[in-house]
Amino acid sequence: METQPIRQTPYDKIDFKALSKKDSNFKQIFHKSSGHLNFQDPETCKTLTKALLKTDFNLELDIPDDRLCPPVPNRWNYVTWIQALIDSTSPDYKAGYDPERKVVGLDIGTGASAIYTLLILRTRPNWHMCVTDVDKKSFDFAARNLALNNMITRTTMLQTTDSISLIPLQYLGVEKLDFTICNPPFFSDEKEMRASMKGENKNWKPNAVCTGSEKEMVCSGGDLGFVTKIVEESLVLREKVTWYSSMLGKLSSTKHVVELLKKNGVTNWAVGCLEPGSVTKRWMVAWSFGDMRPPNHLARFDGIAHEYLPFPTRYKIPLPEDSDMTKASETINAQLSTLDLYWTWDSTTRTGIGRSSQNVWNRAYRREQQRKRKAGEADMHDTNAELKVALALRIRVSEGSSKEILIDWLQGADVQLWESFCGMVHRLFKTAKEQAGKSLEGGVEGGGSEPFVPRARKERF
Structure with missing residues (x-):
């Protein structure tokens, strides 16, 4: 059977009707719901994720019911942003993807799906990924998913502990990384997580159910606390990583991270916003201690005050x-x-x-x-x-x-x-x-x- 072409562009919206014609499992759910998908149903979300990965990227996925089922559009859009950031800051000033360039990245807290690593390795065949996770069940499933897709030999896997740094170069056996990518825990405690899941203090309820475990969703200080640790480690590692980055769940957290970078003398950073056809927004911040400058369309966006934007390029x-x-x-x-x-x-x-x-x-x-x-x-x-x-x-x-x-x-x-x-x-x-x-x-x-x-x-x- 002819292999589907691998998606290269970001998502704007999903054509569910077209997807139902390509994936038999999703077709059953789509027709059963008469085209009105129930995203509060975990099985619907999981089937949709698997269908998108299979049809758009030729990827297989196996995740347990008690671990996070990643929405593919915003994960892929974050990946394309990082890839474009790396491509646009090539040492030889090439404007696009260079298939000869060797790139090594780190997926911090890869999760049971290993979604970022799967997407990156599928679309950049010469890149290598390091992956870490503190949760044994998530780590084991991540290894399974990488093996299912014949990518285990292109990864360096390390199960970490809370006492190990988030960017453990010495344990990964690498001297330098080209980038980090991360989906941090968004909540500071279980109470905040439960309130968010119910839509408390919001104008709308979450548009999809969250199956993530407390280990995946909660840490001291929430997303800001977690990314602050990455910033602190970056101040020591500096140019040992070309581009540090993370997704963030709150605009306020994004602003705090930029303020922290500026306070510590970082002058080269990029901010972006993910809005892949849903009401749920996510933000991205990347920063570098090097002097390669990304283009404005990657480093600056209109939905944030000018003081949080890097100097125009x-x-x-x-x-x-x-x-x-x-x-x-x-x-x-x-x-x-x-x-x-x-x-x-x-x-x-x-x-x-x-x-x-x-x-x-x-x-x-x-x-x-x-x-x-x-x-x-x-x-x-x-x-x-x-x-x-x-x-x-x-x-x-x-x-x-x-x-x-x-x-x-x-x-x-x-x-x-x-x-x-x-x-x-x-x-x-x-x-x-x-x-x-x-x-x-x-x-x-x-x-x-x-x-x-x-x-x-x-x-x-």
């Missing part, structure tokens, strides 16, 4: 409708080719990538280099291997629904350096815009209604 320069885009491309390439940085330009895609070890476009630097050249003392470029990148960026001349220059911040920790570069490119097109009788406004995508103007050169705009 895209700068837009809109151009007049009658602009000659070939000339605009030539202008950018000519200007950056004269600078003392590593610059590559693809004329077919009108895209370039630049890397610099310092501000090589300001007047002071260029005058000093001119003086050295006259004196025969001009510095030579560092080799690629020796270059310490202070700023890496991608520039694209876009001619879609509107004509614009797009600058993406790929790497770096110095916000002022990034702003200064944007200001330099901005000025290249300022004169042409003024001559067209229009005011030039560069805007950072996702940055709010106010135009973004580099602080270091504000007076010159």
